[in-house]
Amino acid sequence: MSKTVLVTGAGGFIGSHLTERLVHDGHQVRVLTRYNGRDDRGHLDSLSPDLQRSIEFHRGDLKDPEAVRKAVADRAWVFHLGALIAIPYSYQNPLDVVQTNVLGTSHVLDACRASQTLERVVLTSTSEVYGTARTVPIDETHPLCGQSPYAATKIAADALGESYYRSFELPVTILRPFNTFGPRQSARAIIPTIISQALTRPVIKLGSLDPRRDLTYVKDTVSGFVEIIQCDRALGRAVNIGRGEDISIGELVERIASRLGTPIEVETDRERVRPIASEVGRLLAGTGLAKELWGWSPRYSLDEALDETIAWIRDNINRFRVDIYTT
Numbered sequence: 001m002s003k004t005v006l007v008t009g010a011g012g013f014i015g016s017h018l019t020e021r022l023v024h025d026g027h028q029v030r031v032l033t034r035y036n037g038r039d040d041r042g043h044l045d046s047l048s049p050d051l052q053r054s055i056e057f058h059r060g061d062l063k064d065p066e067a068v069r070k071a072v073a074d075r076a077w078v079f080h081l082g083a084l085i086a087i088p089y090s091y092q093n094p095l096d097v098v099q100t101n102v103l104g105t106s107h108v109l110d111a112c113r114a115s116q117t118l119e120r121v122v123l124t125s126t127s128e129v130y131g132t133a134r135t136v137p138i139d140e141t142h143p144l145c146g147q148s149p150y151a152a153t154k155i156a157a158d159a160l161g162e163s164y165y166r167s168f169e170l171p172v173t174i175l176r177p178f179n180t181f182g183p184r185q186s187a188r189a190i191i192p193t194i195i196s197q198a199l200t201r202p203v204i205k206l207g208s209l210d211p212r213r214d215l216t217y218v219k220d221t222v223s224g225f226v227e228i229i230q231c232d233r234a235l236g237r238a239v240n241i242g243r244g245e246d247i248s249i250g251e252l253v254e255r256i257a258s259r260l261g262t263p264i265e266v267e268t269d270r271e272r273v274r275p276i277a278s279e280v281g282r283l284l285a286g287t288g289l290a291k292e293l294w295g296w297s298p299r300y301s302l303d304e305a306l307d308e309t310i311a312w313i314r315d316n317i318n319r320f321r322v323d324i325y326t327t
Contacts, residue, residue: 006075008032009082011042013185018222023054030056032071043184062104072111077229078121080108086188090150101153109164120229123161125176126154132281139286140238147278165236173234178242178285182218183312187326194256195313196320203265207272209250212282214242217305220298231294242285243298259306
Protein backbone atom coordinates (compact mmCIF):
# COMPACT_ATOMS: atom_id res chain seq x y z
CA MET A 1 0.00 0.00 0.00
CA SER A 2 1.32 3.44 -0.97
CA LYS A 3 2.25 5.72 1.93
CA THR A 4 3.02 9.41 2.27
CA VAL A 5 6.66 9.44 3.34
CA LEU A 6 9.27 11.94 4.56
CA VAL A 7 13.00 11.22 4.43
CA THR A 8 15.34 13.61 6.23
CA GLY A 9 18.96 13.51 5.15
CA ALA A 10 17.77 12.27 1.75
CA GLY A 11 20.65 13.89 -0.10
CA GLY A 12 23.18 11.77 1.77
CA PHE A 13 24.61 8.38 0.91
CA ILE A 14 22.10 6.08 2.62
CA GLY A 15 19.26 8.60 2.36
CA SER A 16 19.49 8.79 -1.42
CA HIS A 17 19.38 5.00 -1.75
CA LEU A 18 16.40 4.82 0.61
CA THR A 19 14.59 7.57 -1.30
CA GLU A 20 15.19 5.77 -4.58
CA ARG A 21 13.85 2.51 -3.15
CA LEU A 22 10.73 4.17 -1.70
CA VAL A 23 9.87 5.84 -5.02
CA HIS A 24 10.34 2.54 -6.86
CA ASP A 25 8.05 0.90 -4.29
CA GLY A 26 5.29 3.36 -5.22
CA HIS A 27 5.28 5.63 -2.17
CA GLN A 28 4.65 9.40 -2.24
CA VAL A 29 8.04 10.67 -1.13
CA ARG A 30 8.91 14.06 0.29
CA VAL A 31 12.49 14.85 1.26
CA LEU A 32 14.00 17.44 3.58
CA THR A 33 17.34 18.70 2.30
CA ARG A 34 19.50 21.46 3.72
CA TYR A 35 19.56 24.64 1.64
CA ASN A 36 22.78 25.84 0.04
CA GLY A 37 23.50 28.55 -2.50
CA ARG A 38 24.56 26.05 -5.16
CA ASP A 39 21.05 24.56 -5.28
CA ASP A 40 22.81 21.27 -4.58
CA ARG A 41 20.56 18.41 -3.47
CA GLY A 42 23.39 16.00 -2.81
CA HIS A 43 23.16 12.50 -4.23
CA LEU A 44 19.54 13.04 -5.23
CA ASP A 45 20.88 15.05 -8.18
CA SER A 46 22.43 11.84 -9.54
CA LEU A 47 19.08 10.04 -9.73
CA SER A 48 17.25 9.78 -13.04
CA PRO A 49 15.19 12.84 -14.09
CA ASP A 50 12.00 10.77 -14.01
CA LEU A 51 12.69 9.65 -10.46
CA GLN A 52 13.54 13.19 -9.36
CA ARG A 53 10.24 14.43 -10.74
CA SER A 54 8.48 11.92 -8.46
CA ILE A 55 10.03 13.48 -5.35
CA GLU A 56 8.63 16.45 -3.44
CA PHE A 57 11.58 18.58 -2.31
CA HIS A 58 11.50 20.65 0.88
CA ARG A 59 14.46 22.82 1.83
CA GLY A 60 15.29 23.55 5.43
CA ASP A 61 17.51 22.80 8.40
CA LEU A 62 16.90 20.28 11.17
CA LYS A 63 17.80 23.01 13.65
CA ASP A 64 14.74 24.99 12.51
CA PRO A 65 11.63 23.50 14.18
CA GLU A 66 9.21 25.26 11.82
CA ALA A 67 10.97 23.87 8.74
CA VAL A 68 10.81 20.40 10.26
CA ARG A 69 7.14 20.78 11.18
CA LYS A 70 6.25 21.73 7.59
CA ALA A 71 8.19 18.76 6.23
CA VAL A 72 6.52 16.27 8.61
CA ALA A 73 3.01 17.63 7.99
CA ASP A 74 0.58 15.08 6.43
CA ARG A 75 3.17 12.29 6.31
CA ALA A 76 2.36 8.74 7.47
CA TRP A 77 5.94 7.46 7.59
CA VAL A 78 8.99 9.48 8.66
CA PHE A 79 12.52 8.17 8.15
CA HIS A 80 14.95 10.40 10.05
CA LEU A 81 18.44 10.03 8.58
CA GLY A 82 19.54 13.66 8.72
CA ALA A 83 22.69 14.06 10.81
CA LEU A 84 26.30 15.19 10.86
CA ILE A 85 28.06 11.83 10.79
CA ALA A 86 31.80 12.39 10.37
CA ILE A 87 33.70 11.43 13.51
CA PRO A 88 36.78 13.60 12.73
CA TYR A 89 34.45 16.57 12.17
CA SER A 90 32.89 15.93 15.58
CA TYR A 91 36.33 16.36 17.17
CA GLN A 92 36.67 19.75 15.48
CA ASN A 93 33.11 21.07 15.89
CA PRO A 94 31.28 19.14 18.62
CA LEU A 95 28.68 21.85 19.24
CA ASP A 96 27.55 21.82 15.61
CA VAL A 97 27.17 18.04 15.81
CA VAL A 98 25.18 18.29 19.07
CA GLN A 99 22.85 20.91 17.64
CA THR A 100 22.16 18.97 14.45
CA ASN A 101 22.00 15.44 15.83
CA VAL A 102 20.36 15.99 19.21
CA LEU A 103 18.38 19.20 18.84
CA GLY A 104 17.47 18.27 15.27
CA THR A 105 16.15 14.89 16.39
CA SER A 106 14.08 16.55 19.11
CA HIS A 107 12.51 18.78 16.46
CA VAL A 108 11.63 15.74 14.34
CA LEU A 109 10.10 13.94 17.31
CA ASP A 110 8.09 17.01 18.38
CA ALA A 111 6.78 17.48 14.83
CA CYS A 112 5.82 13.81 14.67
CA ARG A 113 4.10 14.03 18.04
CA ALA A 114 1.99 16.97 16.81
CA SER A 115 1.06 15.25 13.54
CA GLN A 116 -2.44 13.92 12.97
CA THR A 117 -1.37 11.57 10.16
CA LEU A 118 1.79 9.94 11.50
CA GLU A 119 1.84 6.15 11.66
CA ARG A 120 5.54 5.40 12.19
CA VAL A 121 8.88 7.16 12.62
CA VAL A 122 12.27 5.48 12.25
CA LEU A 123 15.33 7.06 13.82
CA THR A 124 18.71 6.19 12.36
CA SER A 125 21.26 5.10 14.95
CA THR A 126 24.79 3.78 14.48
CA SER A 127 26.95 0.96 15.76
CA GLU A 128 29.33 3.65 17.07
CA VAL A 129 27.02 4.00 20.10
CA TYR A 130 28.45 0.75 21.46
CA GLY A 131 32.08 1.84 21.45
CA THR A 132 34.71 -0.88 21.29
CA ALA A 133 33.13 -4.32 21.67
CA ARG A 134 33.26 -5.68 25.23
CA THR A 135 31.60 -8.89 24.12
CA VAL A 136 30.96 -10.19 20.59
CA PRO A 137 28.80 -10.30 18.72
CA ILE A 138 27.35 -6.98 19.89
CA ASP A 139 23.64 -7.33 20.52
CA GLU A 140 21.22 -4.61 21.62
CA THR A 141 21.91 -5.29 25.33
CA HIS A 142 25.58 -4.30 24.94
CA PRO A 143 26.51 -1.24 27.05
CA LEU A 144 26.58 2.10 25.22
CA CYS A 145 29.78 4.15 25.20
CA GLY A 146 30.29 7.53 23.55
CA GLN A 147 33.91 7.29 22.43
CA SER A 148 33.54 10.33 20.15
CA PRO A 149 31.32 13.42 20.27
CA TYR A 150 29.46 11.99 17.28
CA ALA A 151 28.73 8.72 19.08
CA ALA A 152 27.58 10.64 22.16
CA THR A 153 25.07 12.63 20.12
CA LYS A 154 23.62 9.46 18.62
CA ILE A 155 23.25 7.89 22.07
CA ALA A 156 21.35 11.00 23.11
CA ALA A 157 19.15 10.95 19.98
CA ASP A 158 18.31 7.29 20.52
CA ALA A 159 17.41 7.97 24.15
CA LEU A 160 15.12 10.79 23.07
CA GLY A 161 13.32 8.46 20.68
CA GLU A 162 12.88 5.82 23.36
CA SER A 163 11.59 8.43 25.81
CA TYR A 164 8.99 9.74 23.34
CA TYR A 165 7.77 6.18 22.84
CA ARG A 166 7.42 5.62 26.58
CA SER A 167 6.21 9.10 27.55
CA PHE A 168 3.93 9.99 24.64
CA GLU A 169 3.28 6.62 22.92
CA LEU A 170 4.91 8.00 19.77
CA PRO A 171 5.32 5.06 17.33
CA VAL A 172 9.12 5.22 17.22
CA THR A 173 11.53 2.52 16.22
CA ILE A 174 15.31 2.80 15.96
CA LEU A 175 17.40 1.14 13.27
CA ARG A 176 21.06 0.66 14.23
CA PRO A 177 23.10 -0.19 11.11
CA PHE A 178 26.68 -1.31 11.39
CA ASN A 179 29.16 0.21 8.92
CA THR A 180 27.29 0.72 5.64
CA PHE A 181 29.08 1.08 2.30
CA GLY A 182 28.33 1.13 -1.40
CA PRO A 183 27.92 3.41 -4.43
CA ARG A 184 27.66 7.18 -3.74
CA GLN A 185 29.60 6.99 -0.47
CA SER A 186 32.30 9.64 -0.08
CA ALA A 187 35.95 9.16 0.85
CA ARG A 188 34.97 10.12 4.40
CA ALA A 189 34.44 6.36 4.79
CA ILE A 190 37.10 3.65 4.68
CA ILE A 191 36.04 1.58 1.66
CA PRO A 192 35.82 4.44 -0.87
CA THR A 193 39.02 5.86 0.65
CA ILE A 194 40.89 2.64 -0.13
CA ILE A 195 39.34 2.07 -3.57
CA SER A 196 39.64 5.64 -4.87
CA GLN A 197 43.31 5.88 -3.86
CA ALA A 198 44.12 2.40 -5.18
CA LEU A 199 42.66 3.30 -8.59
CA THR A 200 44.74 6.47 -8.91
CA ARG A 201 48.07 6.10 -7.08
CA PRO A 202 50.69 3.42 -6.33
CA VAL A 203 50.68 3.97 -2.55
CA ILE A 204 47.59 4.69 -0.46
CA LYS A 205 47.47 6.61 2.83
CA LEU A 206 45.45 5.23 5.75
CA GLY A 207 45.27 5.46 9.53
CA SER A 208 45.30 2.41 11.78
CA LEU A 209 44.92 -0.97 10.06
CA ASP A 210 43.92 -2.80 13.25
CA PRO A 211 40.27 -1.79 13.86
CA ARG A 212 37.72 -4.41 12.85
CA ARG A 213 34.38 -3.53 11.28
CA ASP A 214 31.16 -5.29 10.31
CA LEU A 215 30.53 -3.96 6.79
CA THR A 216 26.97 -3.91 5.41
CA TYR A 217 26.04 -3.19 1.80
CA VAL A 218 23.79 -0.17 1.38
CA LYS A 219 21.02 -2.12 -0.37
CA ASP A 220 20.80 -4.44 2.64
CA THR A 221 20.69 -1.45 4.98
CA VAL A 222 17.88 0.11 2.93
CA SER A 223 15.92 -3.14 3.15
CA GLY A 224 16.26 -2.88 6.91
CA PHE A 225 14.67 0.58 6.90
CA VAL A 226 11.80 -0.44 4.63
CA GLU A 227 11.06 -3.55 6.68
CA ILE A 228 11.44 -2.20 10.23
CA ILE A 229 8.91 0.60 9.67
CA GLN A 230 6.26 -2.06 8.98
CA CYS A 231 7.15 -4.20 11.99
CA ASP A 232 4.84 -3.72 14.98
CA ARG A 233 7.13 -5.72 17.25
CA ALA A 234 9.98 -3.27 16.67
CA LEU A 235 8.14 -0.30 18.16
CA GLY A 236 10.01 1.31 21.03
CA ARG A 237 13.14 -0.74 20.33
CA ALA A 238 16.59 -0.25 18.86
CA VAL A 239 17.48 -3.02 16.42
CA ASN A 240 20.87 -3.87 14.90
CA ILE A 241 21.45 -4.80 11.28
CA GLY A 242 24.78 -6.00 9.92
CA ARG A 243 26.39 -8.96 8.16
CA GLY A 244 27.45 -10.59 11.40
CA GLU A 245 31.07 -10.85 10.21
CA ASP A 246 33.95 -8.49 10.90
CA ILE A 247 37.18 -7.74 9.07
CA SER A 248 40.21 -5.64 9.99
CA ILE A 249 41.12 -2.61 7.89
CA GLY A 250 44.35 -4.37 6.94
CA GLU A 251 42.45 -7.45 5.80
CA LEU A 252 40.02 -5.22 3.94
CA VAL A 253 42.89 -3.68 1.98
CA GLU A 254 43.96 -7.16 0.91
CA ARG A 255 40.38 -8.08 0.00
CA ILE A 256 40.00 -5.00 -2.18
CA ALA A 257 43.38 -5.66 -3.78
CA SER A 258 42.18 -9.13 -4.76
CA ARG A 259 38.99 -7.68 -6.31
CA LEU A 260 41.06 -5.10 -8.22
CA GLY A 261 43.61 -7.68 -9.27
CA THR A 262 46.54 -5.52 -8.16
CA PRO A 263 48.63 -5.23 -4.98
CA ILE A 264 48.06 -2.22 -2.71
CA GLU A 265 50.90 -0.63 -0.75
CA VAL A 266 49.87 1.25 2.41
CA GLU A 267 51.55 4.22 4.07
CA THR A 268 50.46 5.35 7.55
CA ASP A 269 49.17 8.93 7.65
CA ARG A 270 49.31 10.20 11.23
CA GLU A 271 46.53 12.72 10.54
CA ARG A 272 44.18 9.82 9.89
CA VAL A 273 44.97 8.00 13.15
CA ARG A 274 42.24 8.68 15.73
CA PRO A 275 42.98 9.32 19.42
CA ILE A 276 43.59 5.95 21.09
CA ALA A 277 40.81 6.30 23.66
CA SER A 278 38.37 7.42 20.95
CA GLU A 279 39.09 4.79 18.30
CA VAL A 280 36.56 1.96 18.31
CA GLY A 281 38.61 -1.22 18.08
CA ARG A 282 35.98 -3.74 17.04
CA LEU A 283 32.39 -3.78 15.84
CA LEU A 284 30.65 -7.08 15.12
CA ALA A 285 26.87 -7.08 14.78
CA GLY A 286 24.58 -9.39 16.66
CA THR A 287 21.58 -9.54 14.32
CA GLY A 288 19.40 -12.08 16.12
CA LEU A 289 16.75 -9.53 17.08
CA ALA A 290 16.20 -8.31 13.50
CA LYS A 291 15.88 -11.93 12.37
CA GLU A 292 13.43 -12.67 15.19
CA LEU A 293 11.27 -9.57 14.69
CA TRP A 294 10.89 -9.54 10.93
CA GLY A 295 13.20 -12.16 9.44
CA TRP A 296 15.90 -9.75 8.25
CA SER A 297 19.19 -11.05 6.88
CA PRO A 298 21.73 -9.56 4.45
CA ARG A 299 21.42 -10.66 0.83
CA TYR A 300 24.81 -9.47 -0.45
CA SER A 301 28.16 -11.09 0.23
CA LEU A 302 31.11 -8.82 0.94
CA ASP A 303 32.72 -9.62 -2.42
CA GLU A 304 29.53 -8.95 -4.40
CA ALA A 305 29.10 -5.63 -2.63
CA LEU A 306 32.75 -4.66 -3.10
CA ASP A 307 32.54 -5.41 -6.83
CA GLU A 308 29.50 -3.15 -7.27
CA THR A 309 31.18 -0.42 -5.22
CA ILE A 310 34.44 -0.66 -7.17
CA ALA A 311 32.55 -0.40 -10.46
CA TRP A 312 30.73 2.75 -9.32
CA ILE A 313 33.87 4.45 -7.97
CA ARG A 314 35.77 3.62 -11.17
CA ASP A 315 32.99 5.26 -13.21
CA ASN A 316 32.89 8.28 -10.88
CA ILE A 317 36.53 8.66 -9.91
CA ASN A 318 36.48 12.39 -10.73
CA ARG A 319 34.27 12.90 -7.64
CA PHE A 320 37.10 11.85 -5.33
CA ARG A 321 39.89 14.15 -4.17
CA VAL A 322 42.45 11.51 -3.39
CA ASP A 323 45.16 14.06 -2.60
CA ILE A 324 43.50 15.25 0.63
CA TYR A 325 42.14 13.68 3.81
CA THR A 326 38.35 13.86 3.73
CA THR A 327 36.99 14.23 7.27
